[in-house]
Amino acid sequence: MRRPGLRTKVTAGFAAGALIICSAMGILSYDLTRRSLVNTRERAAIRAAYFDASVVQANLTGAPADNAQEVLRSLDTGTTRHAVLYQDGRAYARSVDIGFTRSIPAALRATVAGGQPAVQRVRTETGAAIVIGIPLPDGTQFYIIDSLQELERTLQILGLVLTLVAAGMTAAGAGTGIYATRRVLRPLTSVTAAAREIAAGDLAARLDPAAEPELEQLSTSFNHMVGELASRLERDRRFAADVSHELRSPLQTLAAAVSVLERRREHLDERSRRAVTLISGEVDRFQRLVTDLLELARGDQPADLQPVDIHDLVRQVCRSRSLPSSVFAPAGSAATATDAALYPAAGSGAVAAAAAKSGAGAAAAAKSGTAAAAKSGAGAEPDVAEPDESWLVDRRRIEQVLANLIDNADRHGGGPTAIRLRSTATEHVIEVDDEGPGVPPADREQIFSRFVRGRTAGARRDTDGTGLGLAIVAQHAAAHGGQAEVLDRPGGGARFRVTLPRRP
Amino acid sequence: MLVIEDDDRIRTSLELALEDEGYAVRGASSAEEGLALQRQEPADTVLVDLMLPGLDGFDAIRELRRGDDVPIVVVSARSDTHDIVAALEAGADDYLVKPVAVKELSARLRALRRRARAAAAAIPGLVFGDLEVRPLAGEVRLAGQPVSLTRTEFRLLCEFAEHPGLVLSRQQLLERVWEYDFGDERLVDVHVGRLRQKIETEPGNPRYLVTVRGLGYKLQR
Secondary structure (H helix, E strand, O other): OOOOOOOHHHHHHHHHHHHHHHHHHHHHHHHHHHHHHHHHHHHHHHHHHHHHHHHHHHHHOOOOOHHHHHHHOOOOOOOOOEEEEEEEEEEEOOOOOOOOHHOHHHHHOOOHHOOOOOOEEEEEEEEEEEEEEEOOOOEEEEEEEEEEEEHHHHHHHHHHHHHHHHHHHHHHHHHHHHHHHHHHHHHHHHHHHHHHHHHHHOOOOOOOOOOOHHHHHHHHHHHHHHHHHHHHHHHHHHHHHHHHHOOOOOOOHHHHHHHHHOOOOOOHHHHHHHHHHHHHHHHHHHHHHHHHHHHHHHOOOOOOOEEEHHHHHHHOOOOOOOOOOEEOOOOOOHHHHHHHOOOOOHHHHHHHHHHHHHOOHHHHHHHHOOOHHHOOOOOOOOOOOOOOOOOEEEEHHHHHHHHHHHHHHHHOOEEEEEEEEOOOOEEEEEEEEEOOOOOOOOOOHHOOOOOOOOOOOOOHHHHOOOHHHHHHHHHHHHOOOOOOEEEOOOOOOEEEEEEEEEOO | OOOEEEOOOHHHHHHHHHHHHHOOEEEEOOHHHHHHHHHHHOOOOEEEOOOOOOOOHHHHHHHHHOOOOEEEEEOOOOOOOHHHHHHHHOOOEEEOOOOOHHHHHHHHHHHHHHHHHHOOOOOEEEOOOOOEOOOOOEEEEEEEEEEEOOOHHHHHHHHHHOOOOEEEEEEHHHHHHOOOOOOOOOHHHHOOOOOOHOOOOOOOOOEEEEEOOOOOEEOOO
């Protein structure tokens, strides 16, 4: 389970705090208000009851049975108060509302009958009420049942208001929590953004310490860290560049001098000739190594995007590597036609083999490569590229990507069997297939690192490579904001894929 | 051929290798020495390094270019765009980054020499407004006045003149003028810039040699 974040915690804290404070305040004020209201009301009721009792006493002549009703009617009781007289166990009221007599508790009656005035709160059929009993002379008891309904309603409204206030305050507390965390976390958001930019390669990204005074220390040390990181990277880069650069001059001498020896190889004896061949080969490799190192060292430069006729470029690279043009099947026509030409260099045998391996029947294999292509899923995405295929890329880098992928296929995969270009609405894809041993999944990431050479037994000429070719491919892809990866080619072998974002 | 290179070992090895290729080579270890040699007895091609003591390679190229169309090839360890463009703008015809294989170097030199001859084998004469190109006579006139072009500039202009109004891509121009299968498009851009300086009244707003965005250049009437 994910632990709750700072934002959630602070928000919940603020809400809980507001709720507790508001509830306490609400309950306290409700209680105080209720008490004071009830007391006031009680005192008023008692005062009125005594007044009424004196009126009754004054007007009562003889036995209550004679004029009790009359006397009671003369009282100003309104609709909320009801007067009851008791004498000799009989109750008298001003009207037939005798039901009220039932709400006078027996204990109260006993107390009053004993000559003690008494007050008790009761619950009648119509709601809360207060019963005040006053003993009159001659064993007569006077009771006032005063309804507290109005007071109750007032208290209900007060309770409702206080509850609403508490709820509102809780919500406000949560809101404050959200606002406060956002406010507090905002500078951290800029730290996150800066860190992301730096991770993406923008080492110039910095925080502004003045923008968030509270985070000045963090900003300062963050900037310091990035500065250190940038200068270390820069030092490494410079070192690689300087070393390669310094190697260029002696290499130039070697290259020229070796060519002089090469020209005279027939005048050399057998041993010298072999030595010259070795030197010449190594000088060659050394040159490539230095060129590749420099390329990597200056790889952080942004891609110089220009419209490039990608078909033309691929054909040129193929020509310069003496590859048959059939290896490259230009996209642009119908997708099936493109895919049908997937493995032209390998011949129809390979197509049939691929089809059989990928599960298509022999009949499908007979129908040229269409079935195999469909099965391989290479044409899964529709081909939306225009026929002229102008890509907005860095020509020099893409040229090198193609050349390095072809060289890699040559060295480790027995030569490229297909070069494919594909464009979707959002990206351009370059794929180079070979039918070599492929790349085991464990090595697939590492293969794009520097100085990693194929370690497969089939790679006879792997000492030829500089070990930097695929690192350069990955770096060039990254410079475009894309990526390089290696997959299994359906039917065996490796498929190197470079994906570049398509820019409008 | 004149090789201006301050590193003795590189110069000696280049001399040896280029002599094998059939060139008569003279070496100079500084720009001053090279310029003096060139004044005494002009060589038909000059190889020049950029980092030289005293007068540097850029100055040497400018000095060599002064009133002379001798083909100049830069062979330098510097591979930054900035240096390449600066050297080409100073007047170099081609730019090679060290270490360069002797085979490659001699292929470039041969292409450079052919450039002068190839131009002469073309069509008689073409007129583009005030601009008159006469490939056979090796002449370019702007409003009747002769314009002095280097061989590469002339060859480039002829390539355009032979295809009036047609867009030529940078790669096509590299193949036809420099004989690169595959080369640095900056060569074309800088040379077009140099040509404009000479044949356009407003090089920033060209009338004849116009850029077609994303495709290349064309010469219009």
